[in-house]
Amino acid sequence: MRILPRRRLRAPFLWLVLPLWAAAQGPVTVTASVEDVPFITTPDHVTVAMLELAGVGARDHVIDLGSGDGRIVITAAKRFGASGLGVEIVPDLVAQSRENARRAGVAARTRFEVQDLFATDLAPASVVTMYLLPEVNLALRPRLLALKPGTRIVSHDWDLGDWAPDRTLTVAVPEKTIGREKLSRLHLWTVPAAVQGLWCGPGGATLQLQQRYQVLSALLTQGGLSRSYSGRLHGTAMELLGEAGARWQATVDGNTLRGGDATATLPWRRAGAAACG
Ligand SMILES: C[S@@+](CC[C@H](N)C(=O)[O-])C[C@H]1O[C@@H](n2cnc3c(N)ncnc32)[C@H](O)[C@@H]1O
Incomplete structure (x- = not known):
């Protein structure tokens, strides 16, 4: 199974720590033929904390990059009244997300597409959410910085290198199975206007x-x-x-x-x- 293609993930240590990181997140589902990042779900209370950190509301359009089973976009629509798009490389997860959205009663306000997150048009987003990996975040950074000023970005656990977050929140995650820190870090950035x-x-x-x-x-x-x-x-x-x-x-x-x-x-x-x- 190809988990982390070398074209994007070149940091060798990640090959060693990824299984530990995955195990630390609690219940894990790994599907076949995943691409840059394996499928690991953000716990529900962390999902809510991410959306609250971004201040998501009914006028927002949330794009989740690597949307897994759709929970971030579905929660943004159901609990916060936003619209949303989830892009996900694994077709079965997209099918599952559409079904989850239908069951949650938010199919009309949400869309899920089989798509490489590096090919996604991010311009319609007022909020971008991510639960990816450090080097994937870094590869996305130029495109995130070029978004409309005021667009909010929330990343679960990983930062954007030397672009320091405007805010970082820690959330207790007791179900993390290894490591001393039973918590998730949530980082928020607001895209700045270019004024240099x-x-x-x-x-x-x-x-x-x-x-x-x-x-x-x-x-x-x-x-x-x-x-x-x-x-x-x-x-x-x-x-x-x-x-x-x-x-x-x-x-x-x-x-x-x-x-x-x-x-x-x-x-x-x-x-x-x-x-x-
Ligand atoms: C850690 S999971 C996060 C799932 C969901 N966003 C959440 O927080 O619960 C990362 C997801 O990204 C997907 N993924 C990996 N590489 C991708 C790519 N190049 N394009 C789109 N999705 C990708 C994986 O299949 C996986 O479902």
Whole structure:
């Protein structure tokens, strides 16, 4: 049985630890011909915690990558009123998911497709959920970062490398059969807008932004004075904090920043290739 094809999973230690990881998750079902990750279910209470962490509601569209028996998408629809898509490489699991959705009364709001998660169009998602493996998460990271700012991503147990989560929650999972830690880690990211570069403000003011994922450092030059800030993005919402309680808040709208502080208000525009002026 081919569990982890080398084309995506190159970390040799994973071949050794995966059976332990699988055993640690409690009841395990492994189907034939699985692809990048084996089928291991997220326990129901962890599923609910993942969806709560993402703040899923009736206006959300949840895409679960590697949807197994469909439980995350079905719970998102039944308990939180969302719509959802589950993509899964194992056809029997997709058939089972459709049947589970029908029984749960949410077939109209959910869809399950036999599909490689690396080929899935993620653009319609407002929430992406994943219970995969570290290197699979990393391979997905560029596509996740390119999603619409504000899209939430929740991953069960594994992170996204040096893209630090906005929040991590631990949930007790007493049924984990090995290891001292009987818990799952749930990580949440909100896709940040891309703001790196120079922005031009009113009266010749400039804002130079350095961005690493959702973390920002900034130099604001205004009236011949320059001040440094550090800050964060939460989707399109930017907050910069400087010395002596200086605070700068803005909303990113494509190439426009709306907001500022008491001395520099709306709107700011991205400088593009040319300097401000
Ligand atoms: C750990 S299970 C998680 C199942 C479900 N999301 C949950 O949390 O209960 C990972 C699932 O991903 C599926 N999978 C593995 N590689 C895949 C791929 N390339 N495309 C789509 N699904 C894949 C597996 O068959 C398995 O059902």
